[in-house]
Amino acid sequence: MATVVGKLLRFGVLSACLVAIVGGVMFLILHSSEISDFTQFRGAPPYLRSFEGIYGGLLAFDARAVIQAGVIILIATPILRVALSIFAFALERDYLYVAITGIVLLIISIGMFGDLAG
Numbered sequence: 001m002a003t004v005v006g007k008l009l010r011f012g013v014l015s016a017c018l019v020a021i022v023g024g025v026m027f028l029i030l031h032s033s034e035i036s037d038f039t040q041f042r043g044a045p046p047y048l049r050s051f052e053g054i055y056g057g058l059l060a061f062d063a064r065a066v067i068q069a070g071v072i073i074l075i076a077t078p079i080l081r082v083a084l085s086i087f088a089f090a091l092e093r094d095y096l097y098v099a100i101t102g103i104v105l106l107i108i109s110i111g112m113f114g115d116l117a118g
Contacts, residue, residue: 001088005081012077020070027063044068079108 047053048068057065082105089097 001091005084005088008084009077009081012073012080016070016074016077018070019073020067023063023066023068023070026061026066030063079105079112082108 045064047057048064051072054065054068054072058069082101086098086101086105089095089101
């Protein structure tokens with residue numbers, strides 16, 4: 001099981017890097033002639049702050065959305081590892097660790113998708 005988890009983590013990180021690099025190259029090609037203004041900070045555009053907006057940006061081949069998708073893949077990788085661990089512990093019939101890992105996954109889910117961030 002450790003090999004499967006290791007491969008999952010490796011695949012997740014490599015795919016996140018690949019997606020982010022493709023988005024970065026797209027961004028450089030499309031915006032290389034723009035002059036940057038660093039006197040005022042501007043965060044990510046509002047459409048890139050939701051899954052729906054990022055998905056729509058991916059369909060429109062928006063470079064920023066591709067980069068954001070790479071970040072989402074990177075964040076999802078360890079979460080998938082926790083989910084995979086639940087199944088691994090269940091196969092081993094180690095129900096105490098199934099419960100503990102399930103609680104960890106629940107806490108992560110509430111933190112990400114709950115309205116706790118404000």
